Every structure is written in structure tokens, then in C-alpha cells.
Amino acid sequence: MRVLLTEDNQGLAQSIVQYFSEMGHAIDWVDSAEKAESILAHDTIEVLILDVNLPGKSGFELLTSLRSRKNSIPVLILTARAEVDDRVSALDLGADDYLVKPFDLRELAARCRALVRRERGKSDNEIHCGNLSFNSATKVVKVNQEIIELRPREVQMLELFLTHLDRMLTKDDIANRLYNFDEAYTPNAVEQTLTRLRKQLQGSTLIIKTVRGLGYLAHVHD
Amino acid sequence: MSTIEKILALISSSEEYSLRQRMLTRTALFMCTVLAILSVGVWHYANTSADYSYDRLLSSASVTMLDGINVAKNQVHIDLPYSAFEILQLAPDDKVYYAIYGPNADFLSGYFDLPVKLTDQQADLIEPHYALHTYKGKKVRFIVRQKRLSERSVAGNVTIILGQTTLARDAQMRDTLYAALTTLMVVMGTALLVMWIAINRALSPLNWLSSQLKTQSPMDKQNLPTTQMLEVAPLTQAINDYRQQWLSALAAMRDFIADASHQIRTAQATTKAQLEIALTSDNEQIDKNTINEIYKDHTKLTRLTNQLLAHATIVHRGDRQTFSVLTMQKILQDVITQAVRDYAHTDIEFEYVPPHNDVQILGDELVLKEALRNVIDNAVQHGSHTSNTTAIIRISLHYRQENHQVWVEDNGPGIPESMMSQALERFVKVGRNTQGSGLGLAIAQSAALTHRGQLLLSKSELGGLAVCFSFPHIMDANDA
Structure with missing residues (x-):
């Protein structure tokens, strides 16, 4: 599973990268939406883990621009906001799943696998x-x-x-x-x-x- | 734009305005209108009364003059009595004009060019006729009176036309008019003054109230001093009640913050202490059990934080503007599906008992889902954990005559009835399993209350706790 993590908190990002790597997944980490966009333009990524609060362009903005370009990459949103509405708007904007911080790394990996599985099921037998x-x-x-x-x-x-x-x-x-x-x-x-x-x-x-x-x-x- | 339009625009504008000024302006405008109407009346009255007095003089003078017209030597003989002019001298500055016509309208004496035409008159004039004309550049009031002569030689009507300028009657008219208008204005001025004093007097309690409020702090527990004014008492009472409500809400919030700080800090202290012990241990390798303990405690802390935030969100989303018509079956299906997914790895069995009718309520979907999820989580935590019985959680929806009910029941040990009311309080943990945050049911209760519903605890027929949410029907919720 090839994962792109967009998260500006270094501590959290390193833990996620370590966990995913130990499980044998290929994971890349960027700290801004702009960098994520340039990677998505060239590389084949199977799932995008996207934080909402990012410096510069927000996670929601990146998601909106992806969906407006008909890019159907599975996106899992990470949010830490207290407002429950955040979850709803994430799904409305075209996210495939969301997790509220703090979350279990195990849960995050399981959700990513589920997304990849769903996507592969569409093309693979x-x-x-x-x-x-x-x-x-x-x-x-x-x-x-x-x-x-x-x-x-x-x-x-x-x-x-x-x-x-x-x-x-x-x-x-x-x-x-x-x-x-x-x-x-x-x-x-x-x-x-x-x-x-x-x-x-x-x-x-x-x-x-x-x-x-x-x-x-x-x-x-x- | 006329002045009145400007004033009206000023009155109807939505900007800040002075009550005193507005009331005075309106009263003054009203009084001016009344004054204008009254002035017309007074002018008419003054005119009529002046005419009435001076017409009498003219009438008497003309009668006297007619007395001096007789037949002598088969001719009309005119001998105007001096008394007639004496009468007319009562208006000393006015001039008098007259003309006398014989039976065949032949001019006999006086001014021949008076503006009153004899032909205008009826042939047989019993009552005198009055008319106002301009003669020699002046207004002149005329009377036309006839007398019948019935001698053998002269038979027919002699007519006298007597006119008098109107200086005196105009003066009297003006005097009456001015006197009346002056009185009216004085009365209205006095009324305005009384009004101004009354407004000031009526507004003084407002000034008193604002000075009282200014000197007190909003946190002051002391009530406003009681007032003897019956009309102001409800206002001070309302302010006092409002302040008490606000103070109790503030106190509740303060309690909540204190409770929340205590809970969070205790949990943090636990993990911190465990971490410190692990770090200061002589052993280079950290025991995995220690890490496991820290992880468990941290998970509890996370759950506590999430629930505290959820609780705060629910309390503050109590605003009914976000409410919409919701189908409860759909909400329950969503919540149950999510719970089944999240607890799929456990042996818990979920059951759903649908209602016979469609159940619709007025509410906030997010708040309801959060609350229901908390009650289900609570049932999972406190449900059956023994190895020989499967934990069952039954969620049922009922359409009742008086309200709608959602029941969440489990087959766990339950809560003793004496502790049920306590269980709804924040941070109170009852029952054997004290691992929870003590917030789940408090969240559910807050949600029920914001929906004008209720949360009741009882013993379930499954053996454990039964939590019942009741929600009013849509019509009742709208009326409330």
C-alpha cells in the first residue's frame, strides 16, 4: 500500500511514518498541501492521509481542488477540531473517511487498508x-x-x-x-x-x- | 421636502432617538393641528358674532329710516329721523351710504350708484336682506328693507338700501379672534409644559435603574434595591431574575471547569508519574507492561477529553435554529451501524426493535447521534462481561401517544435504583465498572434536555440498565 501523509505536526507524522513502515507499507510524508499536490501530480499514490489544519492551503482546499479535477484518490481526513460539523463537511467535500485526533495508529492503518481494498476491488479480481x-x-x-x-x-x-x-x-x-x-x-x-x-x-x-x-x-x- | 415631511422622516427613521424629544414633538404636532382646526372655528365664530351685532345696528337704523318715509300730498315724503344716524354712530369711524327707491323702483334719494341692484331684489321683501359689497374701494355691508305704502295716490313698496363700511365690525372680529387664540395658545403651551414634566418624571426610574446598575458589578450577588413604584417593580424583578440565572449558569460553568480540570489533571498526573517511573528506572529496558499501563491510562484520558468536548459542544449547540425534522429510524440505523462496526471484534450482540409508525422529531442530528453513541458506549462498558453470558444491547424505538421514546438496554449488572439519579450527574461513576469517564449519561441528558425531552433510567427486563430518551412530538416541540 502506497500512502502519502500530509501532516504539519512533526512528532505525530514521524510516529505514523514509523508505524506504517514497520507494517511494510510505503509511506511518504509532506508538511504542506502544496507539496502534497506536486507529489500527487507525478506519483501513483493509493491513499492520501490529509490533515485539515495545514500552514498555507488547508486540507479542505486541497481536497476540493482534487475532487474538482476528478481525481478519485481515496482520502482520509484527520481533524482535531472540536466542532462535530467538521466531520460532516469533510465527507460532504468528498473525503472517503475521517478520524478525529487523537486516534489509534492501528485504527488509522485499518481504515487506510479498507480504503485501498475498496479501490482495488473496483479494478482487480x-x-x-x-x-x-x-x-x-x-x-x-x-x-x-x-x-x-x-x-x-x-x-x-x-x-x-x-x-x-x-x-x-x-x-x-x-x-x-x-x-x-x-x-x-x-x-x-x-x-x-x-x-x-x-x-x-x-x-x-x-x-x-x-x-x-x-x-x-x-x-x-x- | 416640506418641514412636516422632514419631521415625519425623522420620526420614522430607525436610528437612535430620544423618547422625550419624540413624545414632545408628536404632542406639539398634534396640538398644532388642533390649533389650526380650532382657529378656523374661532375665526368663523368671530365673524358671525361681529356681523350679528352690527347687522342689528343696520337693521334698527333702516327701520327708523323707513319710519320717516310717508305719503304727503300724494307724494312720497322722506324725512329721515336723526335717531337713525345716532344708532349708526355707534361705529364712529365708519361711513354710511343709503339710497331710497319709490314704488316703481324710481330713485328718490341718496346714492344712485350703490352696488346693490334693486332688480336683484324680490318684489315683495318682508324680511330684510343683507349683502357685502365693495363700494368706493371699501367693504360695505348693505341692508335692503322695504315698506309697503298703501295710499290711494301712492301704493307699492318703497325700498331703502342702507350701507355701512366694516371698520368697526372688522375690529370687533379681530378682537374676538385674538382673545380666543391667545387663550388657546396659553392652554396648549401649559399642556406641553405639563407633558414635558410628566415625561421627565416617568423616565426618572430608568435613570435610577441605570445608575444602580452602573455602580454594581455584573457578578454582584446583591439584588437591586426594591422600589415603591408599582410600574417599575416588575422591571427590577426581571433584572434580578435574569442576573440570578446568569449567575447560576456561570456557577455551573465554573463547577464544570473545576470538575473537568480535576479529572483531566488527575489522569495526566497518572500518566506523567508512570512515564517518570519508567524513565528513572535503573533498568535500561522499559518493561512492556509499564508501557501498556501508560497506554491504557492515556486512552482513558483521550476518551475523557473527547467526552468533555462533546459535552461542551452539546450544551452550546442548544440553539434551536439548527433544528430540523429528523426521522429517528434513520438516525438509529446510522448510529447502530457505526457501533456494530466499531465493536465488531467483541462478542456483543446488538438488537434493534423498530417502531410500528414513522417516528419524526425536531432536533439536531449531530447532537442526537453523539448522545445515542455515548449511551451505547456506556452500555458496552457496563454491559455483561462474564464469560458464560453474551452481552446484549437492545435499542428500541417507540411511538407513544404522549411522546417518542428511544430505549437502550443491556444485560449487565445494572445500577441499583437508589443510585440511578446520581448516575446522571457529571463525573459520577456508579456500578462495578468504574473505568468510564462518568460523562456518557450526562451528555445524553444534556442532549435530551436541549430537545425538550427527558432521560430516565430504570431496570431493564434484560437484567441490566435501561436508558430511556423521550422526545416530544413535532407539534409539541414547536409549541414549547
């Missing part, structure tokens, strides 16, 4: 979620590099969850994707498929939570 990988072309599922045998419905369900990570899916959402009009299904069928899928994926970093009355949510805990 191979989706990586922690120790789980899924090839949407060959439908091969691996946990810790070992192939897991899944039934077709389970594969369909897994693919649906992987493309809708961290989002609530209702039972109807899932049933509509898994069964066509001709196939009769009982409400229990979805539940049964899910139970089997969970069993098969034991030991993987993909967690599928059931929220009674609302639906299902898949989350990668890595």
Missing part, C-alpha cells in the same frame, strides 16, 4: 481482507493461503459482504442477490447459509455480525 482473499473471477476463497471450499450460495454471499464492508445489509438485500424470482426461499435459508459461511470462515479476519431487527454487517478486523 482479487480482494484481500486481512488473512482472507477472494478472487471474484475464479471464486477461490483463501484463509491464511489455504483454499476454503464453499458452496455457490456461500460464495455469492461472501462476495456480497466483501463488496459492502461496514454497511448494514437487510435480510431482503441478501435474499434478492442470492435467489432469483423462480426460487422459493424461506427466511431461514439466508440464516442457514450465513451460519455455514461463518463456520467455514472461522479463523479469518472477516467478521459477520447479525443485528436482530436490522440486518447483517461484515467487518474486517485486522
